[in-house]
Amino acid sequence: MAGLLPKNMLEKLDQALEEENMATKYLNVIEKKTNIKKRYIVIAVGALVSFYLVFGYGADLLCNLIGFVYPAYVSVKAIESVGKDDDTAWLMYWVVFATFSVVEFFSDILLSWFPFYFLGKCIFLLWCMAPVGWNGSNTIYRKFIRPFVLRNESKIDDVLSTVTKGAKEIVGQATKDAQGALADTAADMAADAVRENMKKDE
Template identity: 60%
Template sequence: MASLRERFTNYLNGDNFVSRLLGKAEEKTGIKKYYLATGSLCSLGLYLIFGYGASLVCNLIGFVYPAYTSIKAIESADKKDDTQWLTYWVVYGVFSVVEFFSDIFLFWFPFYYLGKCAFLLWCMAPFSWNGSQIIYSRFILPFFLKHHQTVDSVVSDLGGQALNTAENVTRQVLQTLTSSRSLLARDGGQQALPSTSHSKEQ
């Protein structure tokens, strides 16, 4: 517990977005960053248990900050942070698929959104043993290495079928347009003939 508290304190005193935001709040209120952070976390936890719209708040927590940090990682020269946030998004995607099916049974659980929020915060936590790294290395990567050849084959077959279908549809559309133009041109010529002959007789 002491080590976790020490990590938390070091993070609040480090150079990051949360630390700078809490630093500005500390200057205005005179309350230390540690108390502001713990009070905010407790309030957020209570809201996720009893508040209205907890699902939206939880999803925003799991998306907004990682998306912001991912953009910064893409634009930076260091590629280590790219790997970190790509790993997070892979885990987030797998979790979203699993949640789609489990949410039917778990949404009524009073601590569901609190647990989900804690899980997402653990996945994006700024240390090497965060949830994304552990879940990816222990579960997702072994599954991928075991089945990736089969998945690649299926994706390749589906891609080929989609390309053939697109070519066939395009060919049929072009043939239909060509036939329609030919019919319109022929009908237009036939309608123009009587008026031409009539003008000659006059």
């Protein structure tokens, strides 16, 4: 199976597996116990997950977990770290993830019927969270999202301002209505209590 991958990809995979992190720590333990190289363990797990994403039940849930759980964990670590470079990288991922989720909402009904849809989506999300050399979210953000936002920033700000103003007005009106209803209810309860006391006095 490793022979199916290009040599430069295998070299990059080996380099990534030499980095110190939680995943490589567990892979080192498995490698020592099984005498199987980390490279082959990762390729085998990747093949199993790929097979499941094509034929398995609940492939959409697995795909969403892959695209959410690890990035969420690493984002929390990035927030808690001193440096800001990792914060920027993961913010870009979440902007791309959110944009993709909105686009997917409109196309998911059709695309989810294709057998390789969830595998393709998972590969896309993994590419978006990949290390710096391969990082897709950086590419998508800088080539598409950032230019679009900068070009339309004033229009977007106007729409957001209008929506915010409208939401405040709706909340304000709802608060007034609720206060008025509460005042009416309190007045009715007070009047009922006075009538009850007057009846008792008679």
